[in-house]
Amino acid sequence: MNYKAIIVDDEKELRTYLKSMLAETWPQLEICGEAGNGKEALKMVDAFAPHIVFLDIKMPGLSGLEVAKNIAGICRIVFITAFDQYAVEAFEREAVDYLVKPVTKERLRQTINRLKKQLQSSPEPPADLTRIVTQVLANVQGNKNADQYLQWIKTQHKESVRLIPVEEVDYFQAGDKYTLVITAQGEALIKKSIKELSRELDPQKFWQIHRGTIVNVSRIENVGRSFTGRGILKLKDRSDALTVSRQYLHLFKQM
Amino acid sequence: MHSFKRDFKDNIMMKEQYETKFIFKYWSNIKNDFIDFIYVIMICTALSFVVTIIGPIKNFLVNFVVSQSFGITVAAIVFWSLLIFKPRTWELLLFIVVIDVCCAVLIGLQICIFILQYFFDIVLDLQANGLGLQMIIGGILFSFFGVYFFMTKMRLKYRGQMIDREKTKRTDMEKENLSANLKVLQAQIEPHFLFNTLSNILSLIDTKPETGKSMLLDLTKYLRTSLSRTLPEKTTLTQEIAMIKAYLDIQKIRMNERLNYKIDVPDDLMQHSFPPMLLQPLVENAVKHGLEPKVEGGEIFIRATQENNILKIEVADTGLGFSDLDKPGFGIANVRERIGLLFGEKGRLIIEENNPHGVRATIEMPINEL
Numbered sequence: 128m129n130y131k132a133i134i135v136d137d138e139k140e141l142r143t144y145l146k147s148m149l150a151e152t153w154p155q156l157e158i159c160g161e162a163g164n165g166k167e168a169l170k171m172v173d174a175f176a177p178h179i180v181f182l183d184i185k186m187p188g189l190s191g192l193e194v195a196k197n198i199a200g201i202c203r204i205v206f207i208t209a210f211d212q213y214a215v216e217a218f219e220r221e222a223v224d225y226l227v228k229p230v231t232k233e234r235l236r237q238t239i240n241r242l243k244k245q246l247q248s249s250p251e252p253p254a255d256l257t258r259i260v261t262q263v264l265a266n267v268q269g270n271k272n273a274d275q276y277l278q279w280i281k282t283q284h285k286e287s288v289r290l291i292p293v294e295e296v297d298y299f300q301a302g303d304k305y306t307l308v309i310t311a312q313g314e315a316l317i318k319k320s321i322k323e324l325s326r327e328l329d330p331q332k333f334w335q336i337h338r339g340t341i342v343n344v345s346r347i348e349n350v351g352r353s354f355t356g357r358g359i360l361k362l363k364d365r366s367d368a369l370t371v372s373r374q375y376l377h378l379f380k381q382m
Numbered sequence: 383m384h385s386f387k388r389d390f391k392d393n394i395m396m397k398e399q400y401e402t403k404f405i406f407k408y409w410s411n412i413k414n415d416f417i418d419f420i421y422v423i424m425i426c427t428a429l430s431f432v433v434t435i436i437g438p439i440k441n442f443l444v445n446f447v448v449s450q451s452f453g454i455t456v457a458a459i460v461f462w463s464l465l466i467f468k469p470r471t472w473e474l475l476l477f478i479v480v481i482d483v484c485c486a487v488l489i490g491l492q493i494c495i496f497i498l499q500y501f502f503d504i505v506l507d508l509q510a511n512g513l514g515l516q517m518i519i520g521g522i523l524f525s526f527f528g529v530y531f532f533m534t535k536m537r538l539k540y541r542g543q544m545i546d547r548e549k550t551k552r553t554d555m556e557k558e559n560l561s562a563n564l565k566v567l568q569a570q571i572e573p574h575f576l577f578n579t580l581s582n583i584l585s586l587i588d589t590k591p592e593t594g595k596s597m598l599l600d601l602t603k604y605l606r607t608s609l610s611r612t613l614p615e616k617t618t619l620t621q622e623i624a625m626i627k628a629y630l631d632i633q634k635i636r637m638n639e640r641l642n643y644k645i646d647v648p649d650d651l652m653q654h655s656f657p658p659m660l661l662q663p664l665v666e667n668a669v670k671h672g673l674e675p676k677v678e679g680g681e682i683f684i685r686a687t688q689e690n691n692i693l694k695i696e697v698a699d700t701g702l703g704f705s706d707l708d709k710p711g712f713g714i715a716n717v718r719e720r721i722g723l724l725f726g727e728k729g730r731l732i733i734e735e736n737n738p739h740g741v742r743a744t745i746e747m748p749i750n751e752l
Contacts, residue, residue: 137637138582138637139638140636187674187677188675188676209573209577209581210574210576210577229577278708278709278710279705279706284734287737287742289732289735290733290735292714292715294710295718
């Protein structure tokens, strides 16, 4: 029987290349469609019900893994990747079919032979692919979301919105209504309160030292004691001194 | 925390080691000795004026001779004894200075009596009104004041030097870091980009060999700069733009109609020297974070303008833009750091939201310092 396949890759040349390689190594395979992104791929799977999907992992919009999660039970998937160490390791371990770019003929032939065997022995796709993909996806996203802390401070500047990377902020100081953002370049106002900031900033990099002050740890020069028992914090390359209230002094206890 | 503590300790050790060293260092320079000698004479002259007005003897000549002989004797004895004994601590130094001053004042007294008698025929009556005692006490007090003055003067000068040295040391270190960073930046060629490009070339060799060839040439151009171990400190804007064009042309083949770009740099600005790899990270960011992940793709504008001796180069994209949680990436931090080191306050990197979407990064730098 003749099998049907679709090729999903956001790069047109690479689809053409894989198509020509497949035409040489598996002439009987019918390529019934080519998709340039995840959404198109899902539509084509619906429309053509292919046996095999050649699926690039890195794509705009829906990634290959996200597509795979939806179609793993419907058809067989051969992942294609230029470089995804983590995914490749997982595929290798779980014996999932995958190709690395640039695709070589020998490798493609091996994959095809295996696919042919699998398709002959059982027409149904392996059930545990969904599990594997979900797991890989969770791990990839887990890596990405490992530190979901605020990275940019967006401030209004005349007509435009400026983005300041948090690393550049020396400290945040609470004002009447707004919060003052102090950087080496100057000052800006934001609406976020100190309370919100202390929740959203990376606690490893930013310490609250006072009810109204959050300071960038990497910008601290030294901390001294005042007569009243509070701390006096000096920043690098800045003349202003910040007060560390007693409840936060433990941060600076000598290690 | 650890490092604060260590720095502090280092500082204390430095102080102990060099407590009085700066004095000998300063005085071992003949020029400084001469300047200090002039100071001594000037101070003594000024002192004799003051003493003539408020002191018991109303004869300026007498006061002048007395204060000069006191001053020069004290200065000479303190100077030589310190240079000979080189006391390591302040206590030792004070001890020597006290002995020096007491001896020197007595010797200075003898000298001035001798000079006044021999050259000017003036005899001082030391017994009258305790004049001798007054002179000795006054001499000792003024001598201590003088020694203190010179020590402070040297210490201030030395402290200034120390601060300058620290500063240059710090900038040197920063520069070293920077070149290390630049290497890391260069090493950050994305494997995704590289392998995808190679796959594209492989495909194009069969289908469109001419396009394949030009893509391979572009890749070579890109890698030549990205991988070269030593970058010249300055290239021209022409070279940087050529490298960016090579990169964008590669991406254009990969992304097809999803990527369009426009480069608008006036010819006269093209010839300006420009730090290598300063614009490139911004363009790569625009592609990687802006256009690549966006299904419809978008456009990139690179524009250079000159305004009152400020060169402004803008990289704008119509891509996804940064969400609050997106990491700024190593490239942007590196560009900003380098601008700071190269141009100080006069240069900056501004990142803004582009209208209606995307990011606009602008480098501003003084044109005459390029």
